[in-house]
Amino acid sequence: MKLPCHEGGSVHVFREVLMATPDTILLVEDDRFFLTIEKQFLRSTPVTVLEARTAEEALASCKVQKPQLIYLSYDIPGTDGAELCRRIKTDPQMRGTAVVMVCDAKRQEQIEKSRSAGCDGVLTKPLDRHRFLDVARSFLAGIREVRRSCLIRVRFKAQGQPLTAKGLDISRGGVFLDTSVPLPAGEVLEMELQLSHFPEQGPWVSCHGIIAWLNQRDKMFKPTHPIGFGVKFTGMPAESAGPLVQFLKTVGRDRSGTGGN
The missing domain is CATH 3.40.50.2300 (Response regulator)
Structure with a gap:
């Protein structure tokens, strides 16, 4: 390897x-x-x-x-x-x-x-x-944190524009965003995640991420996922990491695979 x-x-x-x-x-x-x-x-x-x-x-x-x-x-x-x-x-x-x-x-x-x-x-x-x-x-090929299935609200800013999406899979390392917004791999995002099960209203936490892979209509990186992209967390403040860990304990374990992490 x-x-x-x-x-x-x-x-x-x-x-x-x-x-x-x-x-x-x-x-x-x-x-x-x-x-x-x-x-x-x-x-x-x-x-x-x-x-x-x-x-x-x-x-x-x-x-x-x-x-x-x-x-x-x-x-x-x-x-x-x-x-x-x-x-x-x-x-x-x-x-x-x-x-x-x-x-x-x-x-x-x-x-x-x-x-x-x-x-x-x-x-x-x-x-x-x-x-x-x-x-x-x-x-170690294949090391990956456990990804958990979820449905959360996500607000993010890319290229200076405020945008929204649904977060479907999440771990401590990243999240998959269900969105048709066309952004390239490598794009840096400012993000806010609402850590509650939709449609519940939970706390919002801030973090930074980078688009790690794309799911596009003409090229599906993950055929089991909708259109969107996987985001890898690159900056997770302590005040955000704690609530994320607690939220992960409340969501079910999904099939093997990855969001952004």
């Missing part, structure tokens, strides 16, 4: 990796706060999550449980993350495992040492949920 190259922001993926199934992710992190955040990011994804707090635990897990992807903190007891990465990448049995280093954004030397150690990607703290999951999707 040839991986896309991410350059920019705090994400850098720069190696081609072949992955196997089932999807298992190992989180190597000594700081309980960051470990909890990473586990929370992966909570709705269909993967097995393993934990390790030291280099020894991580190596044992790699040899026995054989994860496909490792998020490896640079600061771990026993050795630094770059050295552990080097040991994994020089071991014939483990070198096919994708290793994404998690470094301090203010410590450029950590990023440079991680790259020299042969890691497959770099993330920097503070962690961004969308970038964290984008990296996982790059290495």
